[in-house]
Amino acid sequence: MTSGLHWQVVTEALLLGLATGPVCLATCGPVVAPWMLAQPRGVARQLCQLGLFLAARLAGYLLFAVAAWLAGEAVPQAWQTRGWPTALVDLLLAAAMLAWALGWPRSGSAQPQESKLVQIGAPQPGRPAAALVLGFCTGINFCPPFLAAGVRAAAWNHLGAALVFFLTFFLGTVVWFVPMAALGLVRRSAALVAVARITALLMVLWYAGMGVVLLAGEGFRG
Amino acid sequence: MCGVGRSILFTLPMALWTLLMFTPGLLKPGRVEHAAAALTAAFTVGLFFCMIRTGQTYRWRRIFFVALGWLFPVGFIAALIGLRGSMSIPLERMVSGDTPFCFMVTPMLIIPAALTRTVVFPGSILPTPSNPHSIAAMIGLWLAMTLVLGKAWCAYGCFFGGIEEGFAAMAKRPRLRKLDERLRLIPWAVLLAVVLLSAAIFEPVYCMWLCPFKAVTEFPAVRDLQTAIQFGVFVLLFAGLVVVLPFLTKKRTQCGFFCPFGAFQSLFNKINIFEIRFDHNKCTDCGVCRASCPTMAITAESVGQGQALMNCMKCGACVDSCRKGAAVWHIKGTAVGLRPERARLLFLYGAWAMATMFGGSVIANSLATMIHFVLPR
Numbered sequence: 001m002t003s004g005l006h007w008q009v010v011t012e013a014l015l016l017g018l019a020t021g022p023v024c025l026a027t028c029g030p031v032v033a034p035w036m037l038a039q040p041r042g043v044a045r046q047l048c049q050l051g052l053f054l055a056a057r058l059a060g061y062l063l064f065a066v067a068a069w070l071a072g073e074a075v076p077q078a079w080q081t082r083g084w085p086t087a088l089v090d091l092l093l094a095a096a097m098l099a100w101a102l103g104w105p106r107s108g109s110a111q112p113q114e115s116k117l118v119q120i121g122a123p124q125p126g127r128p129a130a131a132l133v134l135g136f137c138t139g140i141n142f143c144p145p146f147l148a149a150g151v152r153a154a155a156w157n158h159l160g161a162a163l164v165f166f167l168t169f170f171l172g173t174v175v176w177f178v179p180m181a182a183l184g185l186v187r188r189s190a191a192l193v194a195v196a197r198i199t200a201l202l203m204v205l206w207y208a209g210m211g212v213v214l215l216a217g218e219g220f221r222g
Numbered sequence: 223m224c225g226v227g228r229s230i231l232f233t234l235p236m237a238l239w240t241l242l243m244f245t246p247g248l249l250k251p252g253r254v255e256h257a258a259a260a261l262t263a264a265f266t267v268g269l270f271f272c273m274i275r276t277g278q279t280y281r282w283r284r285i286f287f288v289a290l291g292w293l294f295p296v297g298f299i300a301a302l303i304g305l306r307g308s309m310s311i312p313l314e315r316m317v318s319g320d321t322p323f324c325f326m327v328t329p330m331l332i333i334p335a336a337l338t339r340t341v342v343f344p345g346s347i348l349p350t351p352s353n354p355h356s357i358a359a360m361i362g363l364w365l366a367m368t369l370v371l372g373k374a375w376c377a378y379g380c381f382f383g384g385i386e387e388g389f390a391a392m393a394k395r396p397r398l399r400k401l402d403e404r405l406r407l408i409p410w411a412v413l414l415a416v417v418l419l420s421a422a423i424f425e426p427v428y429c430m431w432l433c434p435f436k437a438v439t440e441f442p443a444v445r446d447l448q449t450a451i452q453f454g455v456f457v458l459l460f461a462g463l464v465v466v467l468p469f470l471t472k473k474r475t476q477c478g479f480f481c482p483f484g485a486f487q488s489l490f491n492k493i494n495i496f497e498i499r500f501d502h503n504k505c506t507d508c509g510v511c512r513a514s515c516p517t518m519a520i521t522a523e524s525v526g527q528g529q530a531l532m533n534c535m536k537c538g539a540c541v542d543s544c545r546k547g548a549a550v551w552h553i554k555g556t557a558v559g560l561r562p563e564r565a566r567l568l569f570l571y572g573a574w575a576m577a578t579m580f581g582g583s584v585i586a587n588s589l590a591t592m593i594h595f596v597l598p599r
Contacts, residue, residue, distance in 0.1 A: 023338070025337070026337060030415070194407050195410045196411075198408060199411040199415045213451065217448075
């Protein structure tokens, strides 16, 4: 990869990430917002959790970049034209959110004693698994900017270029996620945490429903 | 109880307002339209007089509200059948902006509009010949009513709420009495979910998937698996939340435990000057107010704090049911219990004026449709 090509990759990916970041934020919002609202109050703590989430999301991006480079444009095109990959990701996301909403893992979640809803599930020692799992699942959850980046990355004939493209694209989108840490300023109450968890359960229904409908559609299509 | 003379005097401004509101109907050609407008005007003014005369709010308001809720689908469905021969709207008509804007969509517009300057509703911003209920007009109307009513929109303006209030009124006593107070949190979760999902997929998610009232108004034409599931969800939610549960609980279950727009309206109670307060000196903690509230907006804690929760829709059920006079109408910034009847009167003027303006035309239109149906031209 020449130096000129390198800068072309970086510039193009960064601009794509910055320009389409709001769409990425909106796509990840149904997962990120309830999850962050159920965390304890504090911007620094939220930034830490968000950092883990975004790191896992980056891992998802890079995995897709490798797949896109290995299989050429077939992967992003398959994602666009076939329903089952999206359906699988939706079902995975639903399972991850269900596990989190029902109390696993307990790390970092506010545990007000007033609400039984947030006490569902056995208490477990703190671990950042929720942030990592949800981040990875949203990393491979395909929004239009992500697919555009996938198509572009697949066009480079060099794995390094594809990875740099996705990494830079990711950094461009991250700018839009940082303000989400402001949710740490919202005063926490048992009601708010319960609402966040009920919202997560509704999202479970949504993603599971979408996954099943997409799979059923694939089944009809054959 | 107010004397007849004073009641007439207090009703006079509302009668003049009603006359003003129904003048277009009275000027329309056709005796049926004249009769429907006159009947509706007499109906609304008569109910207002009864509210003033008896000092009771809830039962008179309920008559109007249930009439509005049950008559709205009549006129709406008749208009749809006349327009396109079916209650279902094909995708191509939706895309062309022929869907009338519903106030339920309002909270779902906010994030997409802020992030991408996009309105996620397949309607037209300005009125068109095929769709007079444009986005701009309906949002303007909603804003005006919200500033005047706050959450009271749900008890005086929402034509959907009247349907379930009618079913709730049918049962003599509740068969399901023990309801978990945390059910009140669900509308907030539904609100958060539909707002976030609408931004994610650029569709008004509530309207496409969750609105129980699609079953009695307008729904996407069933053409494939997805639209079949959507229609099934609408019917199930309507049957469960609007018909069966209100009958079993005597509560407005859809409004209290599901409706995201109701949660959204609750936020505007913070800036609305009218509220319900509880006078500690008179309260005996009998719990009648809590039992009477159709949306569980009163808890023992909130009574202890002297006010209803922010999801109070000011229907007046608690005030009317309190025999000790501890539940009172109140204007923020004034002393609690100081001339509550005046606070009530001021609130009712605003609420009833809006109800007459918005709901009155709906009732008159539906009445005219029914008369035309019974007595064909």
